[in-house]
Amino acid sequence: MNFLFEFVISSLIVLGGIFVLVGSIGLIKLPDLMTRLHAPTKATTLGLGGALGASMLYFLWGEGTLSIHEVLISVFLFLTAPVTAHFIAKAHLHLNRDTIRQELSPTGRDHGWSTFDTVPKEAAEAGKAIDQPRG
Amino acid sequence: MTVAGKRIKDERSFMQRWLPHPLLSVVLVLVWMLLLNSFTMGGLVMGMLLGIVIPIITSSFWPERPPIRAYGRAFAFMVLVARDVVVANIHVARLILFKPADQLRTRWVTVPLELTSPEAITVLAGTITMTPGTVSSDLSADGRSLLVHCLDAPDAEEAVLEMKTRYETRLKRIFP
Numbered sequence: 001m002n003f004l005f006e007f008v009i010s011s012l013i014v015l016g017g018i019f020v021l022v023g024s025i026g027l028i029k030l031p032d033l034m035t036r037l038h039a040p041t042k043a044t045t046l047g048l049g050g051a052l053g054a055s056m057l058y059f060l061w062g063e064g065t066l067s068i069h070e071v072l073i074s075v076f077l078f079l080t081a082p083v084t085a086h087f088i089a090k091a092h093l094h095l096n097r098d099t100i101r102q103e104l105s106p107t108g109r110d111h112g113w114s115t116f117d118t119v120p121k122e123a124a125e126a127g128k129a130i131d132q133p134r135g
Numbered sequence: 136m137t138v139a140g141k142r143i144k145d146e147r148s149f150m151q152r153w154l155p156h157p158l159l160s161v162v163l164v165l166v167w168m169l170l171l172n173s174f175t176m177g178g179l180v181m182g183m184l185l186g187i188v189i190p191i192i193t194s195s196f197w198p199e200r201p202p203i204r205a206y207g208r209a210f211a212f213m214v215l216v217a218r219d220v221v222v223a224n225i226h227v228a229r230l231i232l233f234k235p236a237d238q239l240r241t242r243w244v245t246v247p248l249e250l251t252s253p254e255a256i257t258v259l260a261g262t263i264t265m266t267p268g269t270v271s272s273d274l275s276a277d278g279r280s281l282l283v284h285c286l287d288a289p290d291a292e293e294a295v296l297e298m299k300t301r302y303e304t305r306l307k308r309i310f311p
Contacts, residue, residue, distance in 0.1 A: 038227055085264050
């Protein structure tokens with residue numbers, strides 16, 4: 001192992017660590033749930049990316065094997081992080097439904113947000129874009 | 136297949152019944168092989184089994200094939216999003232570290248949608264969550280606008296316009 005190799009991998013790990021740390025600081029510092037949600041969905045992604053990149057480089061360079069697990073982990077992360085964030089946001093809307101309704105921006109449509117309003121019958125029939133098979 | 140207790144004839148073709156999502160099957164086999172990290176015949180058979188069984192089990196949630204038209208554009212979109220995720224990370228990290236919490240202009244904004252297919256809206260909502268200072272939180276009851284929470288948006292209209300031009304116009308070309 002030469003110096004350059006070790007330097008690149010260690011800096012990736014340190015960089016990743018810094019981003020994870022910043023994400024955690026954000027969780028403490030930011031004032032409410034919705035703003036706190038921003039920290040783990042973003043700052044942590046790059047943190048993990050740094051660690052996974054370092055792991056890939058280590059196996060590629062040091063042992064000469066291409067390790068694909070890291071790519072899969074980041075793909076799964078990209079798939080699950082937004083869904084989790086969306087569910088937390090939805091739960092937040094449900095829990096604070098009486099106070100938060102006034103804060104939300106208007107939909108700009110005839111109907112409210114789906115957390116509070118049911119799907120309008122005519123839209124369900126006419127649109128058929130959501131839930132119904134296209135065809 | 137039974138509807139309201141009455142047995143009706145299954146009109147799906149052989150392909151629709153046993154291989155509802157051929158592309159999903161291929162992806163599942165590929166992911167399984169990559170998870171194993173080494174090539175064995177037994178692993179391939181197991182992967183193919185999963186690639187056939189999982190789409191059949193989940194096909195009732197997802198009856199249609201995803202209406203992707205341009206795979207090249209879809210790949211270019213993924214590269215753009217990956218780049219934006221890195222920018223988003225640095226942007227949010229800077230906000231967290233250097234901006235006092237009471238100076239953040241957090242707000243809810245509404246993004247009117249031109250996309251109609253559920254898959255396209257899902258991809259757009261996921262992209263918005265992963266990129267700078269925005270988390271998508273809800274859909275209007277008729278599914279035509281998206282509720283987005285911004286961490287720091289001095290100008291609501293500008294934020295909406297950026298999301299629409301940057302991601303939605305591209306997605307419109309990928310999904311018809």
